Amino acid sequence: MPLTAFLKLSLLVAITATAISARxxxxxxxxxxxxxxxxxxxxxxxxxxxxxxxxxxxxxxxxxxxxxxxxxxxxxxxxxxxxxxxxxxxxxxxxxxxxxxxxxxxxxxxxxxxxxxxxxxxxxxxxxxxxxxxxxxxxxxxxxxxxxxxxxxxxxxxxxxxxxxxxxxxxxxxxxxxxxxxxxxxxxxxxxxxxxxxxxxxxxxxxxxxxxxxxxxxxxxxxxxxxxxxxxxxxxxxxxxxxxxxxxxAFPVDTGELPDGVISENPPTLVFPLVEPIDANRLTCFASGQGRIDFDVTDGNVEVKAPEAFNSRRFRYNCTHPAGDGSYYWLSQQWLDLSKPED
Missing domain, CATH: 3.20.20.370 (Glycoside hydrolase/deacetylase)
Structure with missing residues (x-):
């Protein structure tokens, strides 16, 4: 890529990230x-x-x-x-x-x-x-x-x-x-x-x-x-x-496209698109009771799955990413295991 084109692209990404974080x-x-x-x-x-x-x-x-x-x-x-x-x-x-x-x-x-x-x-x-x-x-x-x-x-x-x-x-x-x-x-x-x-x-x-x-x-x-x-x-x-x-x-994804929270497998898999300004190298995900967990990036999508099954009725995956000025994009997916007793 020519240097001028690269600089223009970098500037566009920076402007986009700034606009999103400033909203x-x-x-x-x-x-x-x-x-x-x-x-x-x-x-x-x-x-x-x-x-x-x-x-x-x-x-x-x-x-x-x-x-x-x-x-x-x-x-x-x-x-x-x-x-x-x-x-x-x-x-x-x-x-x-x-x-x-x-x-x-x-x-x-x-x-x-x-x-x-x-x-x-x-x-x-x-x-x-x-x-x-x-x-x-x-x-x-x-x-x-x-x-x-x-x-x-x-x-x-x-x-x-x-x-x-x-x-x-x-x-x-x-x-x-x-x-x-x-x-x-x-x-x-x-x-x-x-x-x-x-x-x-x-x-x-x-x-x-x-x-x-x-x-x-x-x-x-x-x-x-x-x-x-x-x-x-x-x-x-x-x-x-x-x-x-x-x-x-707010994490820059359409949360209406995230999966239904009722699980069909334990642990469940959360998939969401890797979009600007999210950089997989700066993304961190966590699971209830399991701390930080790994994720994969496949065909432009992030796939998050905890290493162990959960014993609770309700649990979450949380993913965060720096948003500039010391703030973080924050995504939380609550899961519901209907096989577990009601509280």
């Missing part, structure tokens, strides 16, 4: 409890939560409304620099008593995903508390199903039984939210972060955005029914690694 992506944080006395696996300590909010402020990152931020990010109309959205699953009472006052101090908007049958039970908010929050500026209430069930089709479940079960859970919850709050947002958080392609279609048919629990940022190529969120419980939200997550960029 405005949306990083969504996912919480359950904000408390020092609730189950550790789903809890964020009060001091850690305060530290996370302070880091967002110190980094001068804008905290935005989840629905609006998702819409503008997918449309590519959100300017430059990352934005942050804050979400809570299950409407636990610690959100009302502890998280909400701290968020109000910073005037940060947030969304609460409610599984409606749990409202009023011990440890959960009551409807009057949810209504009070919903009337505050910047607070959005959305659907987390009626029963917090495992909504992917079970191995021995008929198609008709699954259709009836899922339709009831999705629509009865939305109906309850409509009666109690009048205008629930068109958003849904999958219970346990579990979904399959059939459930995604149900969400899409209703015109909702679907949020999981796989990590990563939302970008223009993110599929609207498999939107990622970073879990922020104590084990995952520590301040030492938080900045990388807050500044992460």
């Amino acid at each position: 405005a992506d949306l990083v969504v944080l996912q919480y359950h409890h904000v408390s020092d006395s609730t189950p550790p696996a789903t809890s964020t300590s009060v001091s850690l939560f305060e530290g996370q909010l302070n880091m967002i402020s110190d980094l001068e990152l804008d905290v935005v409304d989840l629905q609006q931020g998702t819409e503008t990010t997918l449309a590519g109309t959100d300017g430059q620099g990352n934005h942050i959205a804050i979400t809570f699953d299950d409407a636990y009472d610690s959100v009302y008593h502890t998280a909400a006052p701290l968020l109000a101090e910073k005037a940060y908007p947030y969304t609460i995903f409610v599984n409606t049958e749990a409202v009023g039970r011990t440890g959960y908010m009551a409807w009057d508390q949810i209504r009070e929050l919903a009337e505050r500026p910047g607070v959005t209430i959305a659907n987390h199903s009626a029963d917090h069930g495992h909504l992917a089709r079970k191995p021995n479940e008929s198609q008709s039984d699954w259709q009836a079960r899922v339709t009831s859970s999705l629509d009865s919850a939305q109906g309850t939210l409509s009666r109690e709050l009048k205008a629930p947002a068109p958003m849904f958080a999958y219970p346990y972060g579990e979904f399959d392609e059939a459930l995604e279609r149900k969400v899409a048919e209703r015109g909702w955005y679907g949020f999981g629990q796989q990590s990563g940022a939302i970008g223009q190529q993110t599929e609207k029914t498999r939107l990622p969120r970073f879990p922020m419980a104590n084990a995952y939200g520590q301040l030492g690694s938080l900045e990388n997550k807050l500044r992460s960029k």
